[in-house]
Amino acid sequence: MSLLTIKNLSAGYGDSTVLQDVGLEILPGEMVVLIGPNGAGKSTVLKSVFGLTTKTAGEIHFRGSDITKLPTHALIEEGIGYVPQGRLVFPSLTVEENLDMGGYSIDHKQTLRQNKERVYEIFPALKEKYRSRAGSLSGGQQQQLAIGRALMMTPELLMLDEPSLGLSPKLMHEVFQTLERLRQSGTTILVVEQNVRLALQYVDRGYLLAAGQIRFAGSAAELGSENLMRDAFLT
Amino acid sequence: MDVFVELVFHGLIAACIYALLASGLVFIYSTTRVFHLAHGGVIALSAYAFWFTTSVLSWNIVLSALMAIVTSTVLGLVMNELVYEPLRRRNSKGLGYLIATIALLMISGALIIAIFGGQNQSLGFSSQVHVIVGAHVTTLQLLLMATTVVIFFLLHLLSTHTRFGKTMRATADNEVVASVLGIDTRQIRRLTFALGSALAGVAAIFYALEFNLDPNMGVMMAIKGFTAAVIGGPGSMTGAIVGSLLLSGVEQASVWYLGSSWRNAMAFTLLFIFLLMKPHGLFGRRFS
Amino acid sequence: MAFLADGLVSMDAYLIHLGSLIGIYILMSLSFNLVVGYTGLLNLGHVGLMGIGAYVSAILVKNFHLPFALGLLAAGLLTMCVAGILALPAKKIKGDYYALVTLGFLFVVFAVLVNGESVTRGTLGIPGIPRPEMFLSNSMYLLLVACITATTFLFLDRLVHSPFGRALEAVRDDEEVAQMLGKPVFKLKLIAMMISGFIVGMAGALLAHFVQFIAPNSFWLDLLVSALSGMMIGGVASMRGTVVGVVILFALLEPLRFLSFPSSLIGPLRLMIMMCLLLFIILRRPRGLMGRAELES
Numbered sequence: 001m002s003l004l005t006i007k008n009l010s011a012g013y014g015d016s017t018v019l020q021d022v023g024l025e026i027l028p029g030e031m032v033v034l035i036g037p038n039g040a041g042k043s044t045v046l047k048s049v050f051g052l053t054t055k056t057a058g059e060i061h062f063r064g065s066d067i068t069k070l071p072t073h074a075l076i077e078e079g080i081g082y083v084p085q086g087r088l089v090f091p092s093l094t095v096e097e098n099l100d101m102g103g104y105s106i107d108h109k110q111t112l113r114q115n116k117e118r119v120y121e122i123f124p125a126l127k128e129k130y131r132s133r134a135g136s137l138s139g140g141q142q143q144q145l146a147i148g149r150a151l152m153m154t155p156e157l158l159m160l161d162e163p164s165l166g167l168s169p170k171l172m173h174e175v176f177q178t179l180e181r182l183r184q185s186g187t188t189i190l191v192v193e194q195n196v197r198l199a200l201q202y203v204d205r206g207y208l209l210a211a212g213q214i215r216f217a218g219s220a221a222e223l224g225s226e227n228l229m230r231d232a233f234l235t
Numbered sequence: 236m237d238v239f240v241e242l243v244f245h246g247l248i249a250a251c252i253y254a255l256l257a258s259g260l261v262f263i264y265s266t267t268r269v270f271h272l273a274h275g276g277v278i279a280l281s282a283y284a285f286w287f288t289t290s291v292l293s294w295n296i297v298l299s300a301l302m303a304i305v306t307s308t309v310l311g312l313v314m315n316e317l318v319y320e321p322l323r324r325r326n327s328k329g330l331g332y333l334i335a336t337i338a339l340l341m342i343s344g345a346l347i348i349a350i351f352g353g354q355n356q357s358l359g360f361s362s363q364v365h366v367i368v369g370a371h372v373t374t375l376q377l378l379l380m381a382t383t384v385v386i387f388f389l390l391h392l393l394s395t396h397t398r399f400g401k402t403m404r405a406t407a408d409n410e411v412v413a414s415v416l417g418i419d420t421r422q423i424r425r426l427t428f429a430l431g432s433a434l435a436g437v438a439a440i441f442y443a444l445e446f447n448l449d450p451n452m453g454v455m456m457a458i459k460g461f462t463a464a465v466i467g468g469p470g471s472m473t474g475a476i477v478g479s480l481l482l483s484g485v486e487q488a489s490v491w492y493l494g495s496s497w498r499n500a501m502a503f504t505l506l507f508i509f510l511l512m513k514p515h516g517l518f519g520r521r522f523s
Numbered sequence: 524m525a526f527l528a529d530g531l532v533s534m535d536a537y538l539i540h541l542g543s544l545i546g547i548y549i550l551m552s553l554s555f556n557l558v559v560g561y562t563g564l565l566n567l568g569h570v571g572l573m574g575i576g577a578y579v580s581a582i583l584v585k586n587f588h589l590p591f592a593l594g595l596l597a598a599g600l601l602t603m604c605v606a607g608i609l610a611l612p613a614k615k616i617k618g619d620y621y622a623l624v625t626l627g628f629l630f631v632v633f634a635v636l637v638n639g640e641s642v643t644r645g646t647l648g649i650p651g652i653p654r655p656e657m658f659l660s661n662s663m664y665l666l667l668v669a670c671i672t673a674t675t676f677l678f679l680d681r682l683v684h685s686p687f688g689r690a691l692e693a694v695r696d697d698e699e700v701a702q703m704l705g706k707p708v709f710k711l712k713l714i715a716m717m718i719s720g721f722i723v724g725m726a727g728a729l730l731a732h733f734v735q736f737i738a739p740n741s742f743w744l745d746l747l748v749s750a751l752s753g754m755m756i757g758g759v760a761s762m763r764g765t766v767v768g769v770v771i772l773f774a775l776l777e778p779l780r781f782l783s784f785p786s787s788l789i790g791p792l793r794l795m796i797m798m799c800l801l802l803f804i805i806l807r808r809p810r811g812l813m814g815r816a817e818l819e820s
Binding site: 334338339503506514 | 565567612616618619620622623624627628630631633634635637638645744745747748751755787788790791792794795798799801802805806809818819
């Protein structure tokens with residue numbers, strides 16, 4: 001059974017519609033990429049799942065139950081994590097406090113501490129800097145923190161919006177290697193990525209989005225074919 | 236020399252009042268990014284409520300003090316819910332808040348005249364005088380200084396050591412991301428206004444006990460709080476303290492050298508210079 | 524609008540008196556809209572500039588016996604220069620922060636008027652400001668104000684519809700784009716501020732010689748919020764709207780005089796009504812009645 005299903009989704013912001021009749025399906029344990037040219041609506045897909053857009057048609061199901069109308073905080077509790085674009089950490093909070101914010105809805109202190117430890121195991125660099133202000137971290141560390149913060153709720157599905165943005169090639173690979181490890185430990189991953197070549201080295205399969213519609217779905221190899229790419233990005 | 240010591244103490248007392256004023260402004264600004272000049276109006280209205288309940292209705296002073304704090308808290312909440320929140324939903328960036336807060340400040344002044352009349356009022360409160368290193372200080376003034384120190388200490392604890400404080404700072408940093416993490420940012424702003432305005436109530440009580448009340452005091456309070464906050468950097472509590480001390484110091488110095496009528500003029504000039512030369516204040520992060 | 528119409532016995536006399544005030548407020552609000560609405564600089568020091576104009580003319584004409592026309596001109600020119608200086612921070616500072624800087628300027632003007640006692644008589648204000656022989660009667664003064672206001676309106680209305688006006692609006696809408704299109708952004712702001720300063724300085728002088736008494740309080744926050752209300756009711760970036768806005772403001776507030784309220788309540792009541800209206804506009808109709816832009820877009 002699929003973990004996340006989007007059916008015939010039309011969504012946008014206010015009066016403007018960005019997505020039209022979008023459908024996709026993600027199985028548990030997969031790592032799936034969403035690629036496409038600028039303005040295709042890739043981020044809007046993630047935001048729609050996370051309840052941050054106006055939906056005009058369609059349904060979103062998570063673990064078989066309808067989550068189309070659920071508010072954001074309920075989605076977090078359902079097990080969906082979201083890392084917004086642009087390494088949006090809280091710069092004036094310390095690393096530790098940022099993680100606490102990620103676990104905002106956890107009331108149980110023990111759980112909070114365990115989850116924090118788990119994040120520190122994944123990102124040892126964060127543990128070293130746990131008392132530093134997030135604003136003073138390097139770009140790569142801030143991205144780790146943004147991912148770590150989303151992991152605080154131990155999501156089943158982790159959605160990331162362009163995690164490689166503004167990072168050096170080496171750090172980009174590190175981010176995807178981390179995602180790879182997360183997937184191996186059982187987290188399903190849906191990632192929006194502008195850097196197609198990078199992403200296709202790591203994912204199982206993906207969707208190509210253009211002008212608010214799914215144009216193609218297939219394996220990493222199929223998506224990587226030169227013709228398909230040229231068509232999508234030039235038209 | 237004695238006169239000088241007296242002047243220093245006067246300066247400290249004024250600085251405490253300014254610090255209480257600025258603390259509310261900074262507290263509210265740092266979480267909500269609203270430069271709440273109407274805070275001055277809230278203080279003025281609460282000070283009049285305090286005077287009215289003690290002097291006219293002869294309430295017990297503790298009860299009146301509670302009344303003043305309730306008044307200020309309710310006023311702050313009402314302003315937030317009726318004006319600032321709707322503006323936020325309209326995506327106001329600052330100009331809207333600024334005009335709105337000036338309008339609210341003017342309404343507060345008009346309300347005072349409409350409800351309590353246009354005369355100056357005084358509580359005629361006096362407390363025991365002590366002589367400390369040659370200066371005359373009243374019990375009330377000592378209490379004011381102690382209260383200011385305690386309040387700043389508590390605010391510091393609140394913002395660094397409590398979950399609410401962390402959430403407040405997170406909301407201040409990035410409201411959208413905070414709400415994405417499940418934080419009810421609107422509720423956080425509501426609580427911030429409640430608490431910041433309660434501080435206005437405390438400032439109002441001390442002001443009313445120490446000085447005369449006049450219907451236009453709200454504007455003056457707003458300007459003084461604004462000045463202290465701008466000097467220190469409007470998002471910084473440390474800045475609020477330093478700004479208050481500096482403002483008060485400049486005021487006392489101008490009283491000493493130029494005469495008491497220059498007090499406000501020098502304060503305004505100081506504000507203007509800081510706005511022009513050091514827009515982020517001494518301890519500030521970026522203003523907007 | 525705190526100038527009470529003392530000794531005006533008939534309705535006609537009252538309306539003539541009101542006419543001049545409306546004209547002066549229109550001048551103030553038109554020049555305000557030029558910088559706020561068209562150029563995007565929320566100059567909260569506008570009424571401080573007006574105060575400078577008023578004091579300059581009042582002092583020159585009363586103390587130095589200069590002719591009224593020269594006083595008026597000097598008020599305009601000097602205020603224009605000060606407005607030019609006030610435009611300088613706009614080179615670096617933008618948006619709400621520029622508004623705060625100009626608010627600071629208003630405070631400084633106020634402080635100077637209060638403390639420059641040897642020249643301004645401080646809080647006592649300047650009484651007995653003479654009117655010129657020719658415009659001694661209220662009706663003749665109204666004629667003068669009407670002429671100046673009409674000329675100014677025609678000038679500004681043409682100005683904002685000229686390429687210059689469109690360049691100003693480009694600066695307001697997106698400064699960076701305007702810069703890229705090769706518009707001299709700062710120069711445009713400077714010129715707009717100086718034109719606005721000249722007009723509002725003259726408006727101040729006209730007010731001073733009309734009510735014949737000015738004090739620092741005459742150019743304080745009450746006047747600022749009147750200017751804001753007049754402009755916002757009519758609409759940002761609309762000269763016609765501004766005229767309509769000011770007239771509506773007076774039409775709403777003046778009848779309060781004729782209600783049987785205790786006179787001490789009328790002032791606060793007017794202020795409260797005006798402020799609620801201002802809040803309503805920024806919350807519900809940010810374009811006012813005829814505006815073509817919003818303060819924040």
